[in-house]
Amino acid sequence: MPILENLWIIPLLPLLGSAINGLFGAKWSKPIVNSVALGSTGISFLCAVEAVREFLGYYETSHKAWVKPFFDWIVAGNFRAGFDLQLDHLTVVMLLVVTGVGFLIHIYSTGYMAHEEGYYRFFSYLNLFMFFMLILVLAANYVLLFVGWEGVGLCSYLLIGFYFLKKSAADAGKKAFIVNRIGDFGFMLGMFLLFRSFGSLDFQTVFEKAATWQPEAMGQFGTITVACILLFVGATGKSAQLPLYVWLPDAMEGPTPVSALIHAATMVTAGVYMVARSHVLFAHAPTAMYIVAIVGCATAFFAATIGLVQSDIKKVLAYSTVSQLGYMFLACGVRAYGAGIFHLMTHAFFKALLFLSAGSVIHAMGGEQDMWNMGGLSKKIKVTYWCMLFGTIAIAGFPPFAAFFSKDSILFSAYIYETNGKALYAVGLLAAILTSFYMFRLVWLTFRGEKRYDEHKVHVHESPLSMTGPLMILAFLSLTGGWFAAPAFWGGKDYFSEFLSPVFGAATEGGGEAAHSLELMLSGVAFAAATVGLVVAIWMYNKKVQRGTSAGVHKLLYNKYYVDELYAAVIVRPLMWLSTNVFWKVVDAGMIDGAVNGVADGAASVGDTLRHAQSGNTRSYAVWVVVGAMVLLGIVFWPILHPALFGGVR
Amino acid sequence: MTPSAADLIRVLPETIWCGFGVLLMLLQPFLKNRQGLTLFAMVGAAAGTLATYFGHMGSGFFGLIQFDTYSLFFHWLVGLVAFLVILASDSYLERENLASAEFYALILFATAGMGVLASAQELLTAFIGLEMSSISSYVLAGYRRDAVKSSESAVKYFLLGSFATAFFLYGIALVYGASGSTNLVQIASTDPSSNLLRLGLTLILVGLGFKVAAAPFQVWTPDVYEGAPTPVTALFAAGPKAATFALLLRIFTTIHAATDFWFWAFWILAVATMFVGNLGALVQTNVKRMLAYSSIAHAGYTLVAFTAVTTMKLDPNTGAAPAYAAVLFYLLGYSLVKVGAFTIVSEIGGKGESYQTLDDFAGLGTRQPFAAAAMTLFLLSLLGMPITAGFFGKFYVFKAAINSKLIWLAVLMTINSTIGAYYYLRVIVVMYMREHKGDVPAGAATGLSPTAAMVVVVAALATVYLGLLPNHVLGIVLSQNLILSAR
Amino acid sequence: MVPTSYYLVLSAILFGLGVVAFVFKRNIITIFMAIELMLNAVNLAFVAFSQALGKSDGEVFVLFVIVVAAAEAAVGLGIIILTARNRRSLNVEHVDLLKL
Amino acid sequence: MSAVLVIFFLLAGLAVFGAVALILQSHPIHSALSLILVMVSLAGLYLLMGAEFVAAVQIIVYGGAVMVLFIFVIMLLNAGVEERTNISKMATFGGVPLAFALGLIIAAGIARSSSQLAPAAAQGTLTSTRELSKLLFSEFVYPFELTSFLILVAILGAIVLAQREN
């Protein structure tokens, strides 16, 4: 088992690619850069496939996850964090998604970025991202997972800020990193608590020990619950959930392939992956589960509402991503980990597809991203149009496309969830309607209707094969990706969940004939919801439309509920003000330095006063001598004048 | 009742100093060469110092003097100071166009007076010694006759000095009345509850406190130091002060009643002196005057050690021996450093002592690297930085204070050291980190004269020696029966 | 017989008046006289104690003090002459070039 | 009150009067004369106590030599009436009372603590000059010899200070 024994090869290849391109790429021509970047990612993908094959064979005989320590990374006291890689069924899914989709997006980028400055830099970053993402999914302990976690955040920062000359891009990168750091704060505390409770941060040890603990009751904030909530705080940062989602829409400042890879397919799903990975802990903490479900559900709806009115094509997709991630957390929160991961996978396909298609549109429009300046593109860029449409149908949840199965599975699990499941379902369904609406709105505004751009200025052209090729592959995957679970829909087995059952157990099985009929019914409702969205969108946008003036709810939504402004006003600006005007200017300069300098000035002024005693007049000097004599007499005769006090004075 | 030959040998240093003083005056008409006079005076100073070698330990002249390690130490100290000051004066006298012979003779007479103070075991002898050094000092202070500052310095020193002497003398009278003797050993056996004794000792303290410039008797110090010719200032800061401390310490260790009476007096004097000296120095812009204030502050530090000595009898276990040692070591290190520092000030001052402000020291680090480096070393020693004499001095004083459980005094001394750091540092800062404003005036010195350089080198080497290898000197000041009159 | 304390109190009064004179007078020469007055008071005390104790050494001290006073007078008057020459004034309050 | 006591008070009164006059007189010559009065009174008191030699020295050296020197210098410098400047407010308003207080405290201290002493000249013996000289040349020979250097210093100092510029 050559690859399985040397799992480090999989992440190391992209790292090498990154290092080579980063150090020498500046002087190289694009084909060389391409071959390094694509080569390393491609081989990594092949290795991953081989590793999966080897693992599945290994699992047949051993029935446990493959864990392989490589070297000690941090050791102190009884704490050890090793560079340990792990492969199990959950990892397999992630590994394939990451390397596969990643590779496609690399290919796409060669076309999309062809005319950009810093081409080598872009691929260096992208490869670096692959490295960290692979570390993240392969990690066998929380600390190493955290390495990937932070690392992908870094790459996200670098790639969002790729157009560093644009202030908004640099701002967005910084914002992404900092908001992620807030999440990481929670994640770190969660890790500390886990270590405190279990004495280790290796997945196996933690989960084995946690399994022996008695589950906590709903509404109880026990150790595991607190730990899970803290971990989830990390996940909300990375996966852009309420209230830390604000960075993701801004992250669209980055090049579109980046949005596709990092901010749709892979990195943002890390939170979901982490929660799913920690499902043993979450299983012991129903309160935390419930919080996850509520946050996910709320995010799904909340982000969808914002998506309704955005005019930037990528922003719509960004909010859509936030919303879909909400679904995944909803799934995790209602114990449907399989469904969550399934949605993660399908989402990777169709959202990557959508982003790349959007990229193709933008490419065609020469950089234009505002949908109000597009329209009627379907005839000019047919491949892109069809791919985009495929993606839209998939995300909207029309059978037999991918999301129909995955989203349906999630909603079903929510419906049958014991704690307020129906409410969660209702909100989720509402979000599904909105999803369908804003996606079709996007398609209609972009590709249908009248053209709203100046043809003399914009030369619309179809993208090269390097871009459309991946589009088509992804479109195919979006269409077929859901079929793993399709048999379940017809009453058969859910292959996907079964595949993951070594990790999650059989907990997600709905079971029973009644449940199945219920599921069928709910699927019908979901289909209806998607249709409602479609119809309304067509009704509203299948005509000549103009950018409307914002007012009322529209304005509120258009401005994203003013959350950024709120954060700025409530947190950022007060903090800056406090730091500048209180801490720095008052406490530091005023109080502490003031005290220090005050003592110095005080000493100097006392000295100044004293020197005035030094008047230069001999008579005064004589008086001082007399005074001194009096004082000395007073001191020396004190014990005689006050015998009672003598003995106590010492 | 005639003094024995041994007695005469015990006072040989003073005799030699005085004799050379007389010889200098006699030789003056014949030795027109200034350097010759300087050399002769130096020989005198050195000969007197070395003459201590022949003395036998013990009291002499019917108990009036005590020749012991302690007095030996102070003889060496004042002799060394005299030697260095004479050497440092050579170029000064030439520059200021002043007569040498009288100057050197006065220094030698003053030194003889200090020697008497160091070995006196009887108050009247001490008084004569004190007057010898004082009267010489008055004259030396006014030695630059045509300079108004110099004469003012002399007047102030003379008037206030005599005033304080009167107190001292009155104190002697009262002590004599109380004990029937002026011999310290006999006074020691007087009934310590006698109020007359108490009053007398207090007045003695006033007189001696004035001489060592303890606050509030320090008022004369800055004016006199500033006005006096700079080499003379060096002498003042080192010699008479050390000698007076020597007498004070002998009184202290011999008359236990005094330590009882004086504990709080010293405590308060020490604190007041440290603060007045340091805070006063903080606002000075004239380096010479700043050093004058600094010497007040150092008198305060010495007084801290004295205060530690006072606890000796109250608590015999605290071991006052290190406290004496602290005083002695401190005074030695301090004196040498002050001589070195004032010598540099004297040289930088130029003709008529016109360049003594901080501004005149600006950029010295580049103009006169050697002088600046040496000055830095001296200032750091005064500041109490390690590998200088000042550090060990301060260290032992601290240690004495803490051994005697005078924690508060130690803490106050700490605060004062920090204040002191500021103004010493300012001189260093000015020398190295500021450029001289405008052109350097033509009259300013361009370098140390060879003689002054020698003094500076000796003082610097001694400072570092005491800072690195204090063992030898410590061996002396810690020797058993350091003070024979002590009980 | 006159009690010794009478002499001593007289001596103390004279000493105190000397101190007063020192502080009060402005002319350098008279200030110097004040010092002489104080020294005289000291002498009186010495003699009185000497007599009371029945020892003669107190009187020897007086001789020393007188000698020292004479020596001081010589030097002191020299300094005064010097000052008068430099400043054309004998008012001690005007001798204030050195200060602060 | 015995005659001795009367003489004592007479002389003491004169001495104090002289001292006060020294303070109050504004011309230095008058102050000097007042001081001479004090010294002569004290010489009388010394005699009263039986210290004849000291009394003689007091008159000869102090009253004669030293005070003559003072008067000589006053004349030489042509010192006029004292300017009663008040630049040092501290001395005039604080110092003088303080100085008085200090004198009183010392006087009170001495008065309270010296009552147990034998009356001066209780032994009634005059101190013989021979005895003084014996002491001076045996026990106190060292300070005595030192005083010779002291005087030398004074002479030297006076020369140094008062000599005209060459």
Place this chain on the structure above:
Amino acid sequence: MELSGHLLSILIFFPAIGALALLCLKSEDEYWIRRLTFVVSVAEFLLSLILLRVVAIGAQGYALTEYKSWISSPPINYHLGVDGISMFLVILTTFLTPICVLASWKGVHHRIKEFHVMLLLLEVGIIGVFLALDLFVFFLFWEVMLIPMAFLIGIWGHGRRIYAAVKFFIYTMAGSAFMLVGILWLYNLTGTFDLPAIQLTLQSAAFHLAPRTEMLLFLSFFIAFAIKVPLFPLHTWLPDAHVEAPTAGSIILAGVLLKMGTYGMIRFCLPLFPEASHRAAPYVAVLAIIGIIYGALVALVQPNLKKLVAYSSVSHLGFVVLGIFTFHTISMQGAVYQMLAHGISTGALFFLVGMLYDRRHTFEISEYGGLVKPMPQYAAFFLFVALSSMGLPMLNGFVGEYLILLGTYQVHWGWASWAATGVILSACYLLWAYQRVFFGDVTHDENRGLSDIDAREKWGLVVFAVITLWMGLGSPYFTRRVAAPVDWVIEQTKSKYAEEAVKPAAPSQPAALATTIQQDSPTRTVSR
């Protein structure tokens, strides 16, 4: 090895010999002065590497001790020794000194000879501090080191250099004067200045130290160290000193000098005064946490790049102090590691900032902007170092902070939680500053023509980068060597302190969570 008997003395005084040799050169001989200093400091660095071979892993106590009596009364001995903690700090010092020489290659133009002499003397003082085992000798080096540093700031610094130098000097003097009182007091109690001997005496059952006395002694040491660290609110000398210091001064100051404070805490405060340390720990920890947050917040709003880095040091050193005063082996190892990591990353930051100053003679962030365009390589290195400073995993900053927080959390989860906010804030100030300096358009025309790093700078930075990576990946290399001494310190700290110290500070937790976070054994269930 023949040398090993005197290796420590050689390490201390070799730079002094170098300084003497420098004095023999002519002041104008710039070429040789720089090269000689560089050679001497590199040789010193190589010498110090011998320590890595000599100091055994896992050995407690001191290796290579040297003992010579120096002063008879009081008994002061020239006593040196090295253990895992001091070894790395010495190596850090010897590593940063040649870097300083490189950093001032272009920045220092006047009085070059004196500059390098001062640099070498500074090295003497610092290494002496780390190796001294006699309190007196320690104090001596502690003070000696002040002078060259003050000179470096005062002579070769920028605008308000004199103010900064004096402030630095007085601040430290004030602290160390109290330490001297403490040392003497301790001597008075134990009769020796020898650290191991004092420890033995203090621990002997017969010896009883009144709690008040112990606390005062503790404070007398602690304040001196806290000023050096600097711990809030004694930190205000640091920004001034850093901003005004020349690059080399800043590198040494931030890289090593600050560690002298934390080193002193580990070496002296804790083992000598265990009970006082435990009593003071809550207050110290709170100050450290305030320092972490406060330093970061103030750094956030600094318009001056160097001041920003200076305040970031306040924040980072807060972590170290926190790690020390939790008395947990993980956090204390983390603290020692963090001392080294901070030395490297902040040293590199100052090195970088100095390069910028060499080119543009200003530290104002507003004077820059868009630098990534003219100086791409510089920007890349800066980013790398900034990332290591903000604690990105696999770089050196992460391990220390992580271990400190992890260890602290085991003892006081509240402390750790507050301190962990520093992790967020460090990203804020560094990235924001980075953005303002490097991103966007070039706003000042002067910046358009700035030259990118030259070979000298590049190799210096490459060395920094390699070490940063190595430390980030191979942290066990350090923690293994540090573990034994750290455990020993913790053991010393416990020895006379009763068992109750081990008990977590439950009362400080909010009631709701207090019940949940305890669990000594996993089998105990929480729900009840």
